[in-house]
Amino acid sequence: QKEVEQNSGPLSVPEGAIASLNCTYSDRGSQSFFWYRQYSGKSPELIMSIYSNGDKEDGRFTAQLNKASQYVSLLIRDSQPSDSATYLCAVKGGYSTLTFGKGTMLLVSP
Amino acid sequence: NAGVTQTPKFRILKIGQSMTLQCTQDMNHNYMYWYRQDPGMGLKLIYYSVGAGITDKGEVPNGYNVSRSTTEDFPLRLELAAPSQTSVYFCASSFTGGTGENYGYTFGSGTRLTVV
Numbered sequence: 574q575k576e577v578e579q580n581s582g583p584l585s586v587p588e589g590a591i592a593s594l595n596c597t598y599s600d601r602g603s604q605s606f607f608w609y610r611q612y613s614g615k616s617p618e619l620i621m622s623i624y625s626n627g628d629k630e631d632g633r634f635t636a637q638l639n640k641a642s643q644y645v646s647l648l649i650r651d652s653q654p655s656d657s658a659t660y661l662c663a664v665k666g667g668y669s670t671l672t673f674g675k676g677t678m679l680l681v682s683p
Numbered sequence: 684n685a686g687v688t689q690t691p692k693f694r695i696l697k698i699g700q701s702m703t704l705q706c707t708q709d710m711n712h713n714y715m716y717w718y719r720q721d722p723g724m725g726l727k728l729i730y731y732s733v734g735a736g737i738t739d740k741g742e743v744p745n746g747y748n749v750s751r752s753t754t755e756d757f758p759l760r761l762e763l764a765a766p767s768q769t770s771v772y773f774c775a776s777s778f779t780g781g782t783g784e785n786y787g788y789t790f791g792s793g794t795r796l797t798v799v
Contacts, residue, residue: 617773618790622787676725
Protein backbone atom coordinates (compact mmCIF):
# COMPACT_ATOMS: atom_id res chain seq x y z
CA GLN A 574 0.00 0.00 0.00
CA LYS A 575 1.56 3.22 -1.16
CA GLU A 576 1.50 6.03 1.38
CA VAL A 577 1.91 9.75 0.88
CA GLU A 578 2.33 11.89 3.97
CA GLN A 579 1.77 15.63 4.31
CA ASN A 580 1.51 17.94 7.28
CA SER A 581 -2.15 18.97 7.40
CA GLY A 582 -1.35 22.50 8.55
CA PRO A 583 -2.57 25.11 8.39
CA LEU A 584 0.65 26.72 7.24
CA SER A 585 0.32 30.46 7.74
CA VAL A 586 2.60 32.88 5.91
CA PRO A 587 2.41 36.65 5.34
CA GLU A 588 1.89 38.03 1.87
CA GLY A 589 5.15 38.19 -0.07
CA ALA A 590 6.84 35.42 1.91
CA ILE A 591 7.99 32.02 0.67
CA ALA A 592 5.68 29.12 1.50
CA SER A 593 7.28 25.69 1.78
CA LEU A 594 5.10 22.60 1.50
CA ASN A 595 6.49 19.15 2.11
CA CYS A 596 5.58 15.57 1.24
CA THR A 597 7.11 12.16 1.87
CA TYR A 598 6.22 8.90 0.14
CA SER A 599 6.68 5.27 1.02
CA ASP A 600 7.31 3.53 -2.33
CA ARG A 601 10.99 3.86 -3.19
CA GLY A 602 10.25 2.85 -6.78
CA SER A 603 7.98 5.83 -7.46
CA GLN A 604 9.04 7.90 -10.45
CA SER A 605 6.45 10.63 -11.03
CA PHE A 606 5.15 13.23 -8.63
CA PHE A 607 2.51 15.89 -8.86
CA TRP A 608 1.32 18.91 -6.89
CA TYR A 609 -2.33 19.92 -7.06
CA ARG A 610 -4.05 22.97 -5.62
CA GLN A 611 -7.60 22.69 -4.32
CA TYR A 612 -9.69 25.67 -3.31
CA SER A 613 -12.47 25.05 -0.81
CA GLY A 614 -15.43 23.40 -2.50
CA LYS A 615 -13.61 23.07 -5.82
CA SER A 616 -11.85 20.29 -7.67
CA PRO A 617 -8.07 19.85 -7.64
CA GLU A 618 -6.06 21.56 -10.37
CA LEU A 619 -2.58 20.57 -11.47
CA ILE A 620 0.20 22.97 -10.53
CA MET A 621 3.36 21.04 -11.35
CA SER A 622 4.79 17.65 -12.09
CA ILE A 623 8.34 16.49 -11.40
CA TYR A 624 10.11 13.33 -12.44
CA SER A 625 13.84 13.88 -11.86
CA ASN A 626 15.88 14.68 -8.78
CA GLY A 627 16.48 18.36 -8.26
CA ASP A 628 14.45 21.49 -8.79
CA LYS A 629 11.85 22.39 -11.39
CA GLU A 630 10.66 25.98 -11.64
CA ASP A 631 7.46 27.37 -13.15
CA GLY A 632 6.81 31.02 -12.44
CA ARG A 633 6.48 31.51 -8.68
CA PHE A 634 6.40 27.76 -8.07
CA THR A 635 9.39 25.46 -7.58
CA ALA A 636 9.06 21.73 -7.07
CA GLN A 637 11.94 19.85 -5.48
CA LEU A 638 12.48 16.10 -5.57
CA ASN A 639 14.91 13.95 -3.59
CA LYS A 640 14.33 10.29 -4.41
CA ALA A 641 17.01 9.07 -2.00
CA SER A 642 15.16 10.71 0.89
CA GLN A 643 11.70 9.98 -0.67
CA TYR A 644 10.84 13.62 -0.30
CA VAL A 645 9.02 16.11 -2.52
CA SER A 646 8.46 19.77 -1.77
CA LEU A 647 6.74 22.76 -3.30
CA LEU A 648 7.99 26.30 -2.79
CA ILE A 649 5.74 29.25 -3.53
CA ARG A 650 7.61 32.54 -3.81
CA ASP A 651 5.99 35.95 -3.25
CA SER A 652 2.93 34.27 -1.74
CA GLN A 653 -0.40 35.98 -2.44
CA PRO A 654 -3.72 35.74 -0.59
CA SER A 655 -5.07 34.02 -3.72
CA ASP A 656 -2.62 31.17 -3.03
CA SER A 657 -4.62 30.28 0.09
CA ALA A 658 -5.83 26.74 -0.62
CA THR A 659 -5.12 23.11 0.18
CA TYR A 660 -2.11 21.66 -1.65
CA LEU A 661 -2.19 17.98 -2.48
CA CYS A 662 0.90 15.91 -3.18
CA ALA A 663 0.36 12.89 -5.43
CA VAL A 664 2.53 9.98 -6.49
CA LYS A 665 1.96 8.03 -9.68
CA GLY A 666 1.47 4.28 -9.55
CA GLY A 667 0.49 1.63 -12.06
CA TYR A 668 -1.80 2.61 -14.95
CA SER A 669 -1.16 6.26 -14.06
CA THR A 670 -3.26 5.97 -10.91
CA LEU A 671 -2.37 8.62 -8.35
CA THR A 672 -2.06 8.17 -4.60
CA PHE A 673 -2.76 11.45 -2.86
CA GLY A 674 -1.69 12.81 0.48
CA LYS A 675 -4.30 14.39 2.75
CA GLY A 676 -3.14 17.84 1.76
CA THR A 677 -1.65 20.86 3.50
CA MET A 678 -3.80 23.94 4.01
CA LEU A 679 -1.96 27.16 3.21
CA LEU A 680 -3.18 30.51 4.54
CA VAL A 681 -1.59 33.68 3.17
CA SER A 682 -2.43 36.77 5.17
CA PRO A 683 -2.45 40.26 3.58
CA ASN B 684 -13.94 22.53 -24.88
CA ALA B 685 -15.84 21.29 -21.80
CA GLY B 686 -13.10 19.03 -20.33
CA VAL B 687 -14.55 16.62 -17.77
CA THR B 688 -18.25 17.01 -17.02
CA GLN B 689 -19.89 15.44 -13.98
CA THR B 690 -23.58 15.27 -13.17
CA PRO B 691 -25.33 15.79 -10.86
CA LYS B 692 -23.48 18.36 -8.75
CA PHE B 693 -25.47 17.55 -5.61
CA ARG B 694 -27.65 14.63 -4.58
CA ILE B 695 -29.32 13.36 -1.42
CA LEU B 696 -30.05 9.64 -1.32
CA LYS B 697 -31.91 7.56 1.20
CA ILE B 698 -30.25 4.47 2.63
CA GLY B 699 -30.73 1.54 0.24
CA GLN B 700 -31.38 3.65 -2.85
CA SER B 701 -29.23 3.40 -5.94
CA MET B 702 -27.94 6.00 -8.37
CA THR B 703 -25.49 6.60 -11.18
CA LEU B 704 -22.97 9.41 -11.21
CA GLN B 705 -22.26 10.49 -14.76
CA CYS B 706 -18.84 11.48 -16.12
CA THR B 707 -18.02 12.54 -19.67
CA GLN B 708 -14.79 13.87 -21.15
CA ASP B 709 -14.22 15.40 -24.57
CA MET B 710 -10.42 15.43 -24.63
CA ASN B 711 -10.02 11.95 -26.12
CA HIS B 712 -8.18 10.86 -22.97
CA ASN B 713 -7.66 7.12 -22.74
CA TYR B 714 -7.55 6.81 -18.95
CA MET B 715 -10.38 7.71 -16.59
CA TYR B 716 -10.74 7.52 -12.81
CA TRP B 717 -13.20 7.86 -9.97
CA TYR B 718 -12.07 9.20 -6.60
CA ARG B 719 -13.91 10.03 -3.42
CA GLN B 720 -12.84 12.70 -0.96
CA ASP B 721 -13.99 12.75 2.64
CA PRO B 722 -13.52 15.87 4.82
CA GLY B 723 -9.89 16.35 5.84
CA MET B 724 -8.82 13.38 3.80
CA GLY B 725 -7.02 12.95 0.55
CA LEU B 726 -8.61 11.47 -2.52
CA LYS B 727 -9.13 7.73 -2.52
CA LEU B 728 -9.27 5.79 -5.81
CA ILE B 729 -12.50 3.85 -6.34
CA TYR B 730 -12.19 2.51 -9.90
CA TYR B 731 -10.20 3.31 -13.00
CA SER B 732 -10.28 2.51 -16.69
CA VAL B 733 -7.47 2.38 -19.24
CA GLY B 734 -9.77 2.29 -22.25
CA ALA B 735 -13.21 1.35 -23.48
CA GLY B 736 -14.25 -2.02 -22.10
CA ILE B 737 -11.42 -2.16 -19.54
CA THR B 738 -11.95 -1.30 -15.87
CA ASP B 739 -10.27 -2.24 -12.61
CA LYS B 740 -10.69 -1.72 -8.89
CA GLY B 741 -8.87 0.92 -6.92
CA GLU B 742 -8.32 1.24 -3.19
CA VAL B 743 -11.99 1.53 -2.08
CA PRO B 744 -14.26 -0.25 -4.63
CA ASN B 745 -16.80 -1.88 -2.29
CA GLY B 746 -20.35 -0.69 -2.90
CA TYR B 747 -19.58 0.70 -6.35
CA ASN B 748 -19.56 -0.46 -9.95
CA VAL B 749 -18.39 1.09 -13.19
CA SER B 750 -18.58 0.53 -16.90
CA ARG B 751 -16.76 2.08 -19.87
CA SER B 752 -18.53 1.42 -23.14
CA THR B 753 -17.04 4.46 -24.91
CA THR B 754 -13.86 6.52 -24.62
CA GLU B 755 -15.89 9.52 -23.47
CA ASP B 756 -18.11 8.11 -20.71
CA PHE B 757 -17.28 6.51 -17.37
CA PRO B 758 -20.36 6.28 -15.10
CA LEU B 759 -20.12 5.23 -11.45
CA ARG B 760 -22.98 3.17 -10.04
CA LEU B 761 -23.86 3.11 -6.34
CA GLU B 762 -25.95 0.15 -5.30
CA LEU B 763 -27.75 0.07 -1.94
CA ALA B 764 -26.46 3.42 -0.71
CA ALA B 765 -25.07 3.55 2.84
CA PRO B 766 -24.19 6.55 5.06
CA SER B 767 -20.51 5.62 4.67
CA GLN B 768 -20.82 6.61 1.00
CA THR B 769 -21.52 10.22 1.93
CA SER B 770 -18.63 12.01 0.23
CA VAL B 771 -17.56 14.21 -2.65
CA TYR B 772 -16.92 12.21 -5.80
CA PHE B 773 -14.49 13.33 -8.46
CA CYS B 774 -14.09 11.94 -11.93
CA ALA B 775 -10.79 12.56 -13.69
CA SER B 776 -9.18 11.75 -17.01
CA SER B 777 -5.66 11.68 -18.35
CA PHE B 778 -3.71 10.77 -21.43
CA THR B 779 -0.99 8.18 -21.05
CA GLY B 780 1.28 7.57 -24.02
CA GLY B 781 2.68 4.34 -25.32
CA THR B 782 5.82 4.66 -23.21
CA GLY B 783 3.86 5.38 -20.05
CA GLU B 784 4.33 9.14 -19.98
CA ASN B 785 1.46 10.91 -18.24
CA TYR B 786 0.95 14.60 -17.72
CA GLY B 787 -1.49 14.69 -14.84
CA TYR B 788 -5.21 14.56 -14.42
CA THR B 789 -8.04 16.81 -15.48
CA PHE B 790 -10.73 16.69 -12.83
CA GLY B 791 -14.45 17.23 -13.11
CA SER B 792 -16.19 19.67 -10.78
CA GLY B 793 -17.36 16.93 -8.42
CA THR B 794 -20.60 15.45 -7.11
CA ARG B 795 -21.48 16.08 -3.47
CA LEU B 796 -23.49 13.06 -2.27
CA THR B 797 -25.27 12.73 1.06
CA VAL B 798 -26.83 9.45 2.15
CA VAL B 799 -29.45 9.78 4.92
